[in-house]
Structure formats: structure tokens, C-alpha cells
Amino acid sequence: MELSQYIRRKTREVPVGPVVIGGGRPVAVQSMTNTDTNDTAASVAQIERIADAGCSVVRLTTQGRREAENLGPIVARLRADGYDTAVVADVHFLPDVALTAASYADKVRINPGNYADRDGAFEKLIARCRERGVALRIGVNHGSLARRIVDEWGDTPRGMVVSAMEFLRRCRELDFDRVVVSMKSSNTRVMVAAYRLLADEMAREGMDYPLHLGVTEAGSGLEGRIKSAVGIGALLADGIGDTIRVSLTEAPEREIPVARLLADHFAERPGRFPVRHPERFSPYEFRRRSAVQVPLTRSELPADMPVLEACSKNPTAELRAALLDLEPGCPAAVSCRYCESSLETLAVKAAADLGPLFLDGLADGIRIVAPQFGEGELEEVERMILQAARVRFSRTEYIACPGCGRTLYDLEGTLARIKERTGHLKNLRIGVMGCIVNGPGEMADADYGYVGAAPGRITLYKGRTVVERNIPQHEAIDRLEALIRANGDWTDAPARAESPDDGTAAEPQNAAQ
Template identity: 60%
Template structure:
């Protein structure tokens, strides 16, 4: 097993060197910082300033803005100056420029903001001169750098060598990190984002191990990109981010929701607050043999099925068990594993790995009881607790109980199914891979996602990408079966998988055209009346 964290049995934060980003310090002994991103046009100074103010008031001290071109890059100065007049910058908010395509714009933005996020896929020059020039510019002003790797936008060179894989993501990041270290530039944060939670978790763990092997202590920025909205977006984010925070990985997080950006902050604060309580948790059973654990690739624990539980069967909800399966729980042929430990991930994982080490092939159903009166808190905590065990293939069933009145039986059922779907072990509903929107977005994402959901939510197991612009689509929705991508003002391009099917059609026709495309692909069923 690769060494990606300090301990599988104790909650210990990964040791990192602190990086100052304006008024916020990321990494070191500092609490995990939360952040968000504007979805206003970066040329709209007034709109950006107002939205940044709402994010700060919600509790987000770091805000990112897109700068797709020179004009947007230059306008970051006007936004910064307006925030300074209002007393928000530099003391209450750190500004980050998001540069996806153009290294030239990164150089401009570095003159005005506290951190610049770049995509390694756009720094492909053989001698690394573009990156070194940006490092020099950042060093000059005390600006931090985020190396932001996205699963769907690796360089052709990396894809040719490693494929569209977590390994390719890690190699892409490590190549740039080695250049930063060679230049003596330490103000670097790294991210490894994907809309596929399993890919995202594996990539971060693999990166942490690679940095550990080379003595690198750069902080990690965590996030599940294109998580969607509502309960699904919150659960999906909590499963992915929680799986990493549980093992001490992560120094700053962003929960990406297709909603007003200030809505992301309460979810992020719930997550960071939950893990802040974890230090000094009750002892966990020592792991006898961890050789069966595969943290960087999905491998289902081998069990002997009992009825529909275990073996190759999809994980079940406890309420779905029939009489014989319930009897098997009662007599111990199926293990009902409850945890009251403040570190349930480590507790469950150790006990299950020890079962395997002893040759015990009984299926395992996880059980945990909460006492939450807040539905959001219940969603976040349950997703962060149960999700990692299913990402790792260690469990065969799930039982969430709550005594605090936060959720009805149906809401508990939907929460459990959402956790299993986020972990990619059981698809029970339509999944929307929807970006949160930014200044590049070419249509009303929230309204459009709601309209698409109203027509397609009955298509269980189908994955539909809803992307605001060509930057996020098709790359970031590479996992989707169908895609709806903004390709111009009032224009939408439709995809089947990664293939363009209809290009630049009027938006008023696009939803009907998407439904027709799903019909033509043989994936349409009529909703039940």
C-alpha cells in the first residue's frame, strides 16, 4: 500500500508548509480555509464586488474570479480597488484569478491579485519558460500560485503517455511542482479536481504519496468539480472532500454548487467544522495487515454473498433487506458494523481490514446513529463518514439513523442512495454533472439545470453534463453520457459522450433537442404517470 497519509488509525493532519494568500494563510497549523468563486462577468465590476461581499459575509475569506482574456485580467485591478474602498480588501478577502487557457493573462492578473490559479495543460512549452516567467512575476509581488489540475483538461502529451487517469493528473502536477522547487518558489497550492468522486479521491491520495516520496510539503486545495445543486451536490461534495479530510489531507476547500456562490460557504463550513472536532478521537483497533487495502484504485472487498448482500451485488440499504437477509444479520452471517467513534472512517476501515486479514469473508453493513436537527449537517456528516468506505470498496450495505428529527424516513433513504451514487457503487437516479458557473458562463445555469432536471430526472442511472461554456465542457463532463454545453451567446452544443452531435443550436431549441438525442441513443424511457 502506498503511503498517502500519516496514519490509517489516527486523525493526523498532513504536514504542510504555510502559504500566505492575502489575508489568509493556507496550510501549516492553520485551520482548513473555505472559499468560493464568483459567477458574475468579470467585466462587471459592480456585480463582482457585490457578490464578493455576499461571499465574505457568509464566511468565505478567499474568492476566485475568472479571467479568460486580457480585458478581464486588467479589470481585476478595478475590482480590487473597489473592494479596497469598501474595506474588504486586503484585510477581509483574498482575491484569486482563475486562468484556464492563456499564460499571458496569468502574467497580467499576477499584478493585481493574491493568488493565480493555472492549468498545467496550458503550459506545454518544452523548456518550461512560461511557468518560470510567471513564478518570477508572482515572487515579485508576493503572489501565491495554485497548480490546478482538472481531470478533463490534461495536456495531449500527458494523455498520450498516461491516459485520462489519476496517474496522468499526478504526473502533470508533479512536473510543475518540480519546476517550482527548482526555482526556489514555495508559495504553491495544488488541486486535483474531477466530477467523478472516485477519480478525484484516488488522484489526491496518489499526489500526496508522490509529494511525500519527494519531500514536498505543498498544501492541497480540495474540491469535487461540477457537483451540481441541491442535496445531490452537497452529498457528492461531502463524500469526495470528506474522504480526504478524514485522513488529514486538505488545507483549503471549495464546494462547487450550481447555485449562488454564497450558498457554498455554509456547506464548506459544516465540513471543516466536523473534522475540526476529530483530533484526539477514541482509539481505533490496530490494523493487523493493510495489504488488502487499495487507496488509489477501486477494488471491492471479496465476500461470500448472503442473499443479495455482498459478493458482486450492489450495496443495499438496510431497509431493503428481506426476511432471510435480516435473519443473517441477527445470526452474524452478515456483519452489522456500528461505529460511535468520532473517527468512524478509521474505525470502520480498521475493523473491516482486520476481518479480511483473518480470512473472514462475511459481508459488512455499516451503521451509524446521528442526533442532528439540521438536515444540512446530517447530509454533510453522513456523506463524509460513510462515503469513503464505499469509495474504497469495503462495505456492502448502509444504515443511517438519526434521532434529532432532521430527516424523514424518505429523506434518510435518499441520503443513503445519494452517498452510494456519489461513490459510484450504485446508480439509482439521474446524475447531473453541472458546473457552478463563473464569468465565462453563457446562459442562466441554475434556470437551465432546473429545466433539464424537470424533463430528465426519471432517467435513472444516466449522467447528463450541463456546462456553462466550452472551457468546462466537454473535458470536465467527460464522464457524462450526454452533454449540454454553452458555445456562444444563446447557443448550445450537444454531446453524446465526448462526441459533438449538434453544434451551436439556439438555446430555445436545445432542451427538446437534448431529449431527442437521448431518444436516438436508446436511453429514453417515458416518465411514470
Template identity: 55%
Template sequence: MDFFNYNRRPTVDVHVGDIIMGGNHPVVVQTMTSTNTRDTEASVAQCERIIASGADLIRLTTQGVREADNLGNIHRELREKGYTTPLSADIHFNPRAALVAATVAEKVRINPGNYVDKQKTFAELEYTDEEYAGEMEKIRTQFVPFLNVCKEHGTAIRIGVNHGSLSDRIMSRYGDTPEGMVESCMEYLRIAVEEGFNDIVISLKASNTLLMTKAVRLLVDHMDKEDIHFPLHLGVTEAGDGEDGRMKSAVGIGALLSDGLGDTIRVSLSEDPEAEVPVARKLVDYVTQRRGHVPVEGIHYPRFSPFSTERRETDAVWNIGGEHLPVVISNRSMIDDMTINPHFIPDYIYVGGGVPTNFPRGMKSIVDYSAWEERIDNFPLFTV
């Protein structure tokens, strides 16, 4: 990963219906229906609205065999109406439903936390190495037949790990950690690679954006070491709605996209799924437009690690840096309005070439050094 210059991470191409994920192909924007998948009419109608909003792929919850069967009806009706948007089935706890869904959908998402391992009981389990290997064989017994059905029907797979649904087995060995999320995923990836199955997309999601970004970066590091290069699906679970949900998604997804990671995204909002698509599209466009920018010669800080959350050591200047909390600076250099919202008061206001006459009393100003004047609460900005 280059933290100074935008470059997409190279991956294998994964075909999902008529679209291709990964490689040099555009980042795919997707969302998920909120209808009952057994309700064909409602699901088809919502899919039509989602397609009209600009989504490239639609995921539908498929918790049981009946839902998986009816997904075929939804798929058929959409195709009869002339829509070619790929559909993805979302599977939890039910390998039998996954086998059915793989015959009717272009993509199937399974969760390693509950695909084979028992439902979470939060019990602390002790495994010998032999017992742990036996659990891995159970995974292979269920997972390989699913891979074979997907091969037969040209169906792609997403290995989708959720921080909140790690199995008791993983929790007992790795704890509630990014490392546990990564290993939960890698167990399945290694089997897929051994079986020669490459139409795989991966996601590691959490509601905590710091944990989510750390887990994804750690996963990429593990995959690189094992020469595995599958595309990444990015998302933040339970992001919420309104401005808060959009900001939370932008922080988590945007940080990874800026690293060049991510080949498909879903912005998960507590709103109608059609509302998610424009937000995701705007986020993708904002980051990918940096492609081909003037190269930045960055300076690598020896102690920096993308997997660590330690704060970088700095010298304190006034109340900035050192042990002080981060400050908030409002940039008003391009506007005349100096009105301050009493609920969102910045620590400093950057005003560019000079302090205007309507500058609020009691606020600290930052001014370009060429226009700086020495006075209380007025600080120069030096450009190197």
C-alpha cells in the same frame, strides 16, 4: 497517512494576502464569483455578499488580459471599502493574462493542461524522449517568467489540474488516469522547486469522486517521495446543486479531509456562490473537530492500498459481505419514528435495545445481543 487517527498532513506555510494556508493553520474556505470580471460593479457587489457569507478567499475567472486588468479595479474598490479578503485569479489558456493577474491578485490559479500545451484536440501523439524533453523546456520557458513576477509581487500560485482538461501530450503518455493528473502537476512543481518558489497550493479535481480521491492520495505519495510538501486545495468539479451536490462534495472532500489531507476547500455547487460557503464550513468543522480524539489502534490489512479500488475480501454472513452488494442499515435506535420512505427502503433497521411494537412488517431488524430474541429476520449485534 494514518487511516485510523485524524492528523493534518504537515505542509509548508503559503501566504495569500493576510491568510496563511497549510501547516497548523485553519482550513481555508473559498468560493468563486459567477459575474463577468469585466463588470466591476457586479463583481464587487457579489464579492461583498460572499464575504458576508464567511468566505476566507474569493476566486474570479480571468480568461483574458482585459479581465486581468479589471481585476485590479475590483481589488482596489474592495480595499477602499475596507475589505481585506484575498482575491485569486483563475487563468486558462493565456499566460499573458497570468502575468498581469499576478501583479494585482494575491493568488493566481493556472491549469497545467492548457497553460502552455496546445488546446486539447484529443489527438494521439507520439513523442520520443528527446521530443518530450523539448516540450518540458517549452513549459519552463513560459512558467519561469511567471514565477519571477509572482516572486516580485508576493503572489501565491495554485497549480490546478482538472481531469477533464489534461493535455493531449499527457493523455498520449499516461492516458485518462489519476497517474496522468499527478504527472501533469508534478512537472510544474519540479520547476517551481528548482526555481526556489514555495508559495504554491495544489489541486487535482474531477467530477468522479473516486477518481479525484485516488489522484490526490497518489499525488501526496509522489510528493512525499520527492520531499515536496505544498498545501492541498480540495474540490469536486460539477458537483451539482441541492442535496445531490452537497452529498457529492461531502463524499469527495470529506474523505480526504478525514485522511488529514486538505488545507483549503471549495464546495462547487450550481447555485449562488454564497450558498457554497456554509456547506464548506460545516464540512470542515465536522472533520477537524476530531482533532485530539482518543487514539485508535488500527489493524492494517496487508492487501489494502489507498491507490487501489479493489473490494476487500470478506466472508458472507447471510446477505452481507462476500460477493453481495453493500447493504444499507438505517439507525433508528435513538428515535421512535419507524416510518419508512417507500423510495428509500433500507435493507436492515438497527433498533438498539429491542424491537419496538411499531416496527414495520417485513423489515429485517438488528438488535443489541443483550436484548436479542431468536426469531425470523431479527439479527444480533455483537460489540467487540
């Protein structure tokens, strides 16, 4: 990593249909439909709304052969309507489905865990992609590594890199280079470490494939935007990333303004900030720079803690260099000034600029300067940034997928109802997942899970263990509350005047992990 200045990682160009990713081009923005891929009209209409919002690459779930075959009519309708949006097939389990999808899509995303055996399926897919000029995304997910990888490496960033590199080497053996790689996790610390490790490993082996960035299951609202900005921003600040997706449990077109904001925010990062002690920086594992275990927000900063305020247009590198120059163990807070009129825009930029400094264990306090907003509003944003960086938990964390054509219920509405019921709880992680494809794996860090099992049916988890299967959906939230109560993790909501949302939340505990 180049700590002292912003330098984009050099990558090859990879054509994805009409769109080109990598090669120093501007960061491309992606999203994913949540329509039934068999419904041509609904899928096309949603892709066009996403494209009109400023997105150039759209992915559709292709969980079976019917969905893969229907990509043909979808692409034909899009082109007839004058849209040159790149269409990506998302394949999770079945190699034969990926082979079918490669006959119609511009890119096929596969999970390496489904190609563990050398039975020729991967080679067949590469041959089909080469024949049509189709790109391939090697999509490694933290929660769905192959069993043999987990047995040897655990579900760790290193295990994710081992999985990706195995297939990148196979692509190189086959002389196939239309490849993009992703290393997604709902845990920002795991996600950032995995991408950094992969970038280094690829450099050692002379590989220059573009990287697609994203935090999976980020949730909704301001919290989901901040969580995505912390993870994606940390990597964009490192010069890593050629295409991004902000995954929100909302209508997919609502993801695009956030992704565009992040891409534009890192389009230029001027300045050089000498780092005299690079040995103090630990990019692959979390290590606190000082003895302060719980980073502080604006109202908690002691008078004797130095506050370092960024003055440049590259606040991450500027503040990182200043923090690494301090004597070891010397605590310091970081600050940056913003003149945004939108709280959402302010939150995304501050999370992207300052969040990485907490993600890497460097900063001990945060103070956002924005006179146009109230102290309470700014403190809430600061708390959300610390939580997204996994250094301080002050509210329930929701690991919620954005939904796709596999989703088996009203995900957005259900998440809102679960938040209303459980939002007052402290230091809990609740997974809200549309189906079992990513559900059990991606919510592996969650204390409780609510997962679509069949139309109108929900399965509840305690950790990774199934507790109740196929509950009628109209009973499921009540049963989730009962499960939390039975395990001693429930507290009744405080009186409204003492709600966490009004700035009087109880002191949160440290949850750095």
C-alpha cells in the same frame, strides 16, 4: 496513510494576500464568482456576499486581458470597503493573461496543460509572482490534461499526478514555494485517488505544499452537497487538505455553509483504532472487500448481514478498522447515529463519514440512524451516498458546473429544467456546462452533454462527440430529449405514485467504475 487515527498532513504556510493557507491552520473555505469580471460593481458585491457568508478566498475568471486588468479596480474597491478577502485569478488558456493577473491578484490559478512547452512563459510568471508576493495554484483538472500526458498515462489519477509533479519540480528548481496544488475531477473515485497519490509522491520528494480540495461539477441540491461531501470528506478524513471549495450550481454564497460544515466536522477526529490488516486496504484503486457487488440500503439489508455501528467521534477510522479486521469476503453494513435537526446537515455529515467506506470498496450496506427523520427520507440519502461513491446508480447523475463569468446562459435555471425533464431516467449521466472551457473535458464521463457555445446558443454532445452545434437555447432541452430518445436511452416517466422520489424506485443496477 495513517489508517488507525486522524493526523493532518504537515504542510508549509502559503500566504495568499491577507490569508494564510496550510501550516496546520484551520481549513480555509473558498468559492468563485459567477459575475462578469469586467463588471466591477457586480463582482465586488458578490465577493462581499460570499465573504459575509464566511468565505476567506474568492476566485474570479480571467479569460482575457480585459478581465485580468479589471482585477485591479475590484481589489481596490474591496479593500476600500474593508474586506480582506483573498482574490484569486482563474486562468485557463493564455499564459500572457496569467502574467497580467499576477500584477493584481493575491493568487493565480493556472492549468499546467497550458505551459507544456519550455518557452519561458512559466518562468516569467514565477518571476512576476515572486516580485509581488503572489501565490500560485497548480490546478490540474481530470478533463483537461495535456495531450502528451494523456498519450502516455491516459486521463487517469496517475496522469494527473505526473502533470502536477512536473510543475512542482519546476517551482522547486526556481526556488519558488508559494504554491498550492489541486487535483479536481467530477468523478469522486478519480479525485480521491489522485490526491492520495499526489500526497505520497510529494512526501517521497520532500515537498510539503498545501492542497486545495474540490469535486468539480458536483451539481445542485442535496445530491450536489452529498457528492462533494463524499469526495472532500474522504480526503479530510485522511488528514489531507488545507483549503476546500464545494462547487454547486447555485449562487456561490450558498456553497459556503456546506464547506464550513465540512471543515468544522473534521476539525477534530479523536481516537485510535488499531488496524491489524492494512494490507487489505487499497487506497489508489477500487477493490471490493467482499463478493457483494451492489451495496444495500436500510430496507434491503438481510437479517444475517452484520451491521457495524460507530460509537466514536471519528466514525470513518473506527468503521474502517472494524471492516479491515473482518475475515476477507465477509460482508458487513455500516451505521452511524446523528441527532441533526436539518436533513441537509445530516446528509453532509453522513456522506463525509460513511461515503469513504464505499468509495474504497470496504462496506456492503448503509444504515443511517436518525429517528427525527422518516425511513423514506433516510433511504433517499443513503442511495445518494452510494451513487456519489460510484458504487450504485439509482438516478440520473448531473455533472453540472457551478458557473462563472464565462457562463453563457442561466445555468441554475436550466439545470432545474433539465432535471425536471430527465430526472426519472436510470443510469444516465448528463453534463450541463456553462461554456467550452471545462465543458467537454470535465463531462468526459457523461452520456450526454449540454454545453454553452455562445450567447443564446447550445451545443449537444453524445459522449465526447458533438452531435448538434449552436442550437437556439429555447430549443435545446427539447433537442436534448430527442437525442436521448434517438439513442434508445429514454423511458417515459412513471406515474407519480411510482416516482423514484417517493421511495418506490425500481432496483438500480451496479455502476461501479
